[in-house]
Amino acid sequence: DVKVTQSSRYLVKRTGEKVFLECVQDMDHENMFWYRQDPGLGLRLIYFSYDVKMKEKGDIPEGYSVSREKKERFSLILESASTNQTSMYLCASSVLRSEYATEAFFGQGTRLTVV
Amino acid sequence: GDSVTQMEGPVTLSEEAFLTINCTYTATGYPSLFWYVQYPGEGLQLLLKATKADDKGSNKGFEATYRKETTSFHLEKGSVQVSDSAVYFCALSDPNYGGSQGNLIFGKGTKLSVKP
Numbered sequence: 693d694v695k696v697t698q699s700s701r702y703l704v705k706r707t708g709e710k711v712f713l714e715c716v717q718d719m720d721h722e723n724m725f726w727y728r729q730d731p732g733l734g735l736r737l738i739y740f741s742y743d744v745k746m747k748e749k750g751d752i753p754e755g756y757s758v759s760r761e762k763k764e765r766f767s768l769i770l771e772s773a774s775t776n777q778t779s780m781y782l783c784a785s786s787v788l789r790s791e792y793a794t795e796a797f798f799g800q801g802t803r804l805t806v807v
Numbered sequence: 808g809d810s811v812t813q814m815e816g817p818v819t820l821s822e823e824a825f826l827t828i829n830c831t832y833t834a835t836g837y838p839s840l841f842w843y844v845q846y847p848g849e850g851l852q853l854l855l856k857a858t859k860a861d862d863k864g865s866n867k868g869f870e871a872t873y874r875k876e877t878t879s880f881h882l883e884k885g886s887v888q889v890s891d892s893a894v895y896f897c898a899l900s901d902p903n904y905g906g907s908q909g910n911l912i913f914g915k916g917t918k919l920s921v922k923p
Contacts, residue, residue: 795853796900
């Protein structure tokens with residue numbers, strides 16, 4: 693079974709802190725993604741990466757950065773946490789195919805509260 | 808750009824009722840289509856998928872058919888159970904859309920509650 697593991701299920705951080713959310717996948721997938729999920733807004737893409745050291749902005753990258761130093765690990769960084777970044781964060785990975793899109797596999801989510 | 812629209816919830820049904828959750832999409836390319844399910848407090852799990860027109864995805868009694876002519880991928884189940892209570896997301900992924908490399912674009916989700 694594909695496993696995508698996020699380092700924390702729940703986090704509470706203070707405004708202004710630098711926050712790291714870690715994600716590891718064990719299936720050698722090229723693609724990795726970070727989404728945030730908010731009630732009424734669904735899932736929105738923050739950043740994605742299709743190779744080591746590669747990153748692309750998604751729909752809502754402001755206030756976030758990412759790091760992909762190894763193929764299996766994709767980190768989301770909140771440079772200076774703010775209360776409007778309180779949310780559920782979901783990491784996902786997928787195989788890269790050119791002829792059709794494959795399904796993504798999700799981690800269990802990290803519920804981040806910024807106080 | 809690509810987008811997904813699904814029926815808003817919440818949807819409340821009695822056990823053994825028939826379920827339909829509508830999903831339509833807009834895509835510039837030829838996407839793959841997915842239904843994901845999210846149980847309370849958990850991440851998303853793939854429920855079923857279809858990669859080309861007229862494909863039918865099925866799993867756990869759920870079905871959806873990729874209809875290119877109506878740009879739809881409606882989710883159906885003939886007899887729901889209490890354990891089906893969850894949030895359901897329709898999604899598409901187009902590997903040829905703007906260098907997206909297979910990003911998933913989601914609908915906003917439909918919450919289903921099944922009463923005994």
